[in-house]
Amino acid sequence: MDTIAYLKERFEQLQTNPVNQHIKQMRDEAFTEFTQTGIPTVKHEEWKYTRINDFFGKDYHFTTDLKEKAFTISDLEPLQLPGHEEANLVVFINGHFHPELSHTRSEELEIISLQEATAHPQYSVIVKKHLGHSAAYHKDGINALNTAFIQEGVFIHVFKSRTASHPVYLYNITDARNGNIFAQPRCLVHVAQNAQVQMAETFATIGADESFTNQVIELVVEKDAVLDFYKIQNDAPNSKVVTTTHVHQVGKSVANVVTVSLNGGLIRNNLNMVMSAEFSEANMYGLYLGDGQTHIDNHTVVDNRQPNCLSNELYKGVLNGNATGVFNGKIFVRQIAQKTNAYQSNRNILLSENASVNTKPQLEIFADDVKCSHGCTVGRLDEDALFYMRSRGIEEKTATALLLHGFALDILDKINHEGVRTFVEGFITKKLDL
Amino acid sequence: MNTDTAQLDNLQAPEVELDPIESHVNSEYKYGFVTDIESESAPKGLNEDIIRFISAKKNEPEWMLEWRLKAYSHWLKMKEPGWANITFPPINYQDVIYYSAPKQKIKPKSLDEVDPELIKTFEKLGISLEEQKRLTGVAVDAVIDSISIGTSFKEQLAELGIIFCSMSEAIQEHPELVRQYLGSVVPVTDNFFSALNSAVFSDGSFCFIPKGVRCPMELSTYFRINAENTGQFERTLIVAEEGSYVSYLEGCTAPMRDENQLHAAVVEIIALDNAEVKYSTVQNWYPGDKEGKGGIYNFVTKRGICKGVNSKISWTQVETGSSITWKYPSVILQGDNSNGEFYSVAVTNNYQQADTGTKMIHLGKNTRSRIVSKGISAGYSNNSYRGLVRVGKNASNARNFSQCDSLLLGDKCGAHTFPYIEVKNNTGIVEHEATTSKIGEDQIFYCNQRGIDTEKAVALIINGFAKEVMNQLPMEFAVEAQKLLAISLEGSVG
Numbered sequence: 001m002d003t004i005a006y007l008k009e010r011f012e013q014l015q016t017n018p019v020n021q022h023i024k025q026m027r028d029e030a031f032t033e034f035t036q037t038g039i040p041t042v043k044h045e046e047w048k049y050t051r052i053n054d055f056f057g058k059d060y061h062f063t064t065d066l067k068e069k070a071f072t073i074s075d076l077e078p079l080q081l082p083g084h085e086e087a088n089l090v091v092f093i094n095g096h097f098h099p100e101l102s103h104t105r106s107e108e109l110e111i112i113s114l115q116e117a118t119a120h121p122q123y124s125v126i127v128k129k130h131l132g133h134s135a136a137y138h139k140d141g142i143n144a145l146n147t148a149f150i151q152e153g154v155f156i157h158v159f160k161s162r163t164a165s166h167p168v169y170l171y172n173i174t175d176a177r178n179g180n181i182f183a184q185p186r187c188l189v190h191v192a193q194n195a196q197v198q199m200a201e202t203f204a205t206i207g208a209d210e211s212f213t214n215q216v217i218e219l220v221v222e223k224d225a226v227l228d229f230y231k232i233q234n235d236a237p238n239s240k241v242v243t244t245t246h247v248h249q250v251g252k253s254v255a256n257v258v259t260v261s262l263n264g265g266l267i268r269n270n271l272n273m274v275m276s277a278e279f280s281e282a283n284m285y286g287l288y289l290g291d292g293q294t295h296i297d298n299h300t301v302v303d304n305r306q307p308n309c310l311s312n313e314l315y316k317g318v319l320n321g322n323a324t325g326v327f328n329g330k331i332f333v334r335q336i337a338q339k340t341n342a343y344q345s346n347r348n349i350l351l352s353e354n355a356s357v358n359t360k361p362q363l364e365i366f367a368d369d370v371k372c373s374h375g376c377t378v379g380r381l382d383e384d385a386l387f388y389m390r391s392r393g394i395e396e397k398t399a400t401a402l403l404l405h406g407f408a409l410d411i412l413d414k415i416n417h418e419g420v421r422t423f424v425e426g427f428i429t430k431k432l433d434l
Numbered sequence: 435m436n437t438d439t440a441q442l443d444n445l446q447a448p449e450v451e452l453d454p455i456e457s458h459v460n461s462e463y464k465y466g467f468v469t470d471i472e473s474e475s476a477p478k479g480l481n482e483d484i485i486r487f488i489s490a491k492k493n494e495p496e497w498m499l500e501w502r503l504k505a506y507s508h509w510l511k512m513k514e515p516g517w518a519n520i521t522f523p524p525i526n527y528q529d530v531i532y533y534s535a536p537k538q539k540i541k542p543k544s545l546d547e548v549d550p551e552l553i554k555t556f557e558k559l560g561i562s563l564e565e566q567k568r569l570t571g572v573a574v575d576a577v578i579d580s581i582s583i584g585t586s587f588k589e590q591l592a593e594l595g596i597i598f599c600s601m602s603e604a605i606q607e608h609p610e611l612v613r614q615y616l617g618s619v620v621p622v623t624d625n626f627f628s629a630l631n632s633a634v635f636s637d638g639s640f641c642f643i644p645k646g647v648r649c650p651m652e653l654s655t656y657f658r659i660n661a662e663n664t665g666q667f668e669r670t671l672i673v674a675e676e677g678s679y680v681s682y683l684e685g686c687t688a689p690m691r692d693e694n695q696l697h698a699a700v701v702e703i704i705a706l707d708n709a710e711v712k713y714s715t716v717q718n719w720y721p722g723d724k725e726g727k728g729g730i731y732n733f734v735t736k737r738g739i740c741k742g743v744n745s746k747i748s749w750t751q752v753e754t755g756s757s758i759t760w761k762y763p764s765v766i767l768q769g770d771n772s773n774g775e776f777y778s779v780a781v782t783n784n785y786q787q788a789d790t791g792t793k794m795i796h797l798g799k800n801t802r803s804r805i806v807s808k809g810i811s812a813g814y815s816n817n818s819y820r821g822l823v824r825v826g827k828n829a830s831n832a833r834n835f836s837q838c839d840s841l842l843l844g845d846k847c848g849a850h851t852f853p854y855i856e857v858k859n860n861t862g863i864v865e866h867e868a869t870t871s872k873i874g875e876d877q878i879f880y881c882n883q884r885g886i887d888t889e890k891a892v893a894l895i896i897n898g899f900a901k902e903v904m905n906q907l908p909m910e911f912a913v914e915a916q917k918l919l920a921i922s923l924e925g926s927v928g
Contacts, residue, residue, distance in 0.1 A: 363870055
């Protein structure tokens with residue numbers, strides 16, 4: 001059976017389950033859109049360098065069962081981030097929210113299922129307004145596919161004028177111990193006015209079979225709010241991940257997103273910063289260290305919809321082995337968005353003969369009173385710097401590692417949560433064999 | 435009371451000063467006129483018979499006709515590309531006249547025999563053949579409506595073994611060279627517009643520089659669309675043999691028209707070992723009026739190949755005209771140590787759309803490329819840079835530097851950059867940087883402070899902005915380029 005026919009069958013089956021009318025309708029619209037576009041192929045401009053459609057040719061489980069009994073708390077232990085004893089936990093198993101393993105520990109925020117939120121007297125308005133906002137930025141089918149199967153998603157609300165005392169940890173886990181898995185986690189985060197929150201998420205595949213995660217997380221940042229979001233990808237080579245992180249700054253606010261991609265089979269991150277309020281600030285930092293057959297693709301969009309916004313973007317990558325890196329950064333400055341300052345930089349180091357990188361920094365500007373720049377470089381390690389260290393008795397391997405560590409540190413410094421930063425740094429040190 | 439009013443008037447007087455950016459928007463196309471020459475044209479539309487007609491008309495050999503028909507059959511299978519950042523109503527390819535020649539029964543041997551109407555046209559453009567010949571020593575192969583009407587300095591070039599003639603002449607007289615190189619850089623199957631060109635091209639220029647010869651003068655061709663409803667399909671082929679050098683100039687102006695005209699040219703350059711080709715363009719086709727009505731659709735395929743070691747191809751372009759520009763002069767760096775350059779100034783005003791850039795394909799070892807692109811947008815126009823830098827698996831020690839800057843004049847226009855960078859070799863170093871900005875108030879203020887008025891200040895800044903590219907133009911062209919920049923942005927450039 002071909003992919004679309006198979007998904008259609010599963011979709012129709014899903015729609016027979018009782019569900020809130022709003023979600024049902026959203027799914028319907030999304031599925032119609034998906035059937036028109038299908039799974040994106042390399043012929044799609046946004047997917048030119050990243051091939052995902054071959055997964056769908058294989059046999060895979062599309063778990064619509066609500067509970068994944070097989071996964072237990074002992075399976076979760078090795079996947080935990082430091083400080084998890086106090087943090088708020090949101091656990092997704094094969095794309096489904098797992099309430100038993102998840103915990104809300106801070107009183108400044110609330111974590112409920114999307115289904116509940118849609119019926120909630122206070123939150124239903126927010127859900128209706130913001131759920132699916134990312135669809136306008138992704139006309140490639142893969143986003144619609146997630147929306148078509150919204151089921152057990154999560155809604156996180158940070159209360160007005162409160163600063164979350166502990167971070168929120170999101171675990172996207174795929175349990176591929178019994179066959180290939182296709183998982184589609186979905187999240188909507190609402191940071192209310194003057195609130196602050198730090199979030200960190202990880203991706204993990206357990207088992208030897210293949211996993212494909214198609215995640216969509218939409219974050220709404222209200223006036224005077226501050227959002228810190230850290231995406232840490234250190235998954236198995238048998239995993240494929242497509243993530244869409246959609247930050248919508250509806251009020252004057254600050255959003256910081258750091259994406260660190262270390263391991264995995266195929267990684268595609270879509271990061272959107274929609275700056276809908278004047279004087280907002282958005283910072284996007286990315287670090288990717290690929291080796292083996294890893295394919296890491298970062299697509300970012302900054303949409304400046306209002307004047308006087310500032311955005312900063314720095315993505316750095318080191319590619320070794322047969323790894324491929326892709327970077328695509330788009331900056332849109334709409335006509336009304338005068339006095340926009342938007343900076344973008346992408347720097348790549350190729351360490352091996354077979355590593356390659358494809359980068360496309362893109363500016364689309366319709367306002368005249370702006371300062372926008374982008375730069376990108378591809379090269380190898382600075383030979384002078386290497387020589388400097390070699391001449392002082394540092395062996396080549398160590399010197400290389402030191403230089404790369406320094407290269408990566410720029411991005412690591414942007415992680416404001418100490419526990420998470422130390423954790424990520426540990427991985428990098430190990431990876432660079434320092 | 436009266437004195438008070440007078441004083442007030444005095445105070446207000448300076449404010450009447452025209453905003454330089456406003457006033458340039460109102461500038462008119464200066465080269466809009468129609469030359470009245472009887473044309474002998476093919477009927478509208480495109481089919482095999484039309485291609486046979488063109489081929490027969492030009493008395494072409496059988497292989498040429500076959501080549502054209504092959505291109506046509508490919509073209510039929512192709513779709514008009516839709517990826518560029520431009521919008522235009524669908525072109526009816528059956529509503530275009532694919533061949534139109536000025537009626538001239540006997541081929542003139544000297545300029546004196548050329549139709550005086552044509553000579554006048556050139557005089558209005560300020561590029562009189564006579565004058566050019568006398569003052570600048572440039573050999574001009576003038577093309578009006580697809581047929582070469584005057585070639586000068588031919589004998590002088592012939593002494594050195596340089597062949598510089600129209601494409602149709604080359605097909606007759608040097609078929610072996612044409613057959614060897616035509617379509618070797620831009621194959622008939624390359625893209626929609628180049629396939630169309632291959633099928634119907636009526637004329638163009640052919641240039642061959644033999645081994646070890648340094649062409650003593652700048653070779654130049656002026657293109658000009660004339661008869662109404664005529665698409666112009668120029669084909670240019672430049673071959674530089676081992677150790678040779680040539681600087682080639684191409685410039686164009688077109689008369690004012692209401693109907694959109696299609697222009698799909700192809701330029702191919704081949705540089706063998708140690709050869710160098712410098713190709714400069716000033717493009718000033720009719721850009722359409724203030725409402726965006728009319729104007730030329732310019733869909734051009736330009737590509738050069740550095741086939742030999744140490745060869746160099748350099749593209750310089752000043753794009754001020756056309757309602758739509760779709761043009762990516764590219765270099766394939768095949769020979770080791772070869773060098774590719776691309777310098778571009780693209781100016782768009784009113785409703786013009788430009789999607790232009792380059793491709794640098796690094797295949798050989800130690801290849802270098804440099805891209806400098808300057809976009810200036812005004813009015814309601816959109817100006818895009820689209821470029822590709824590809825470093826292949828075996829292109830060790832490749833080096834590229836790209837810089838694309840955009841300047842926005844007014845808040846209704848757009849500037850876009852789409853740079854693609856693909857690196858498959860770890861010894862390559864690729865750098866790209868781009869900025870977008872407007873003319874800063876502080877810059878204007880700085881000039882004002884020193885007694886330079888706003889209009890001159892804007893001119894100064896724009897000239898400075900484009901200077902890096904202008905400097906690459908040969909002397910003969912630099913003057914004209916400055917003139918065109920001034921016309922395109924009249925009011926803001928002095």
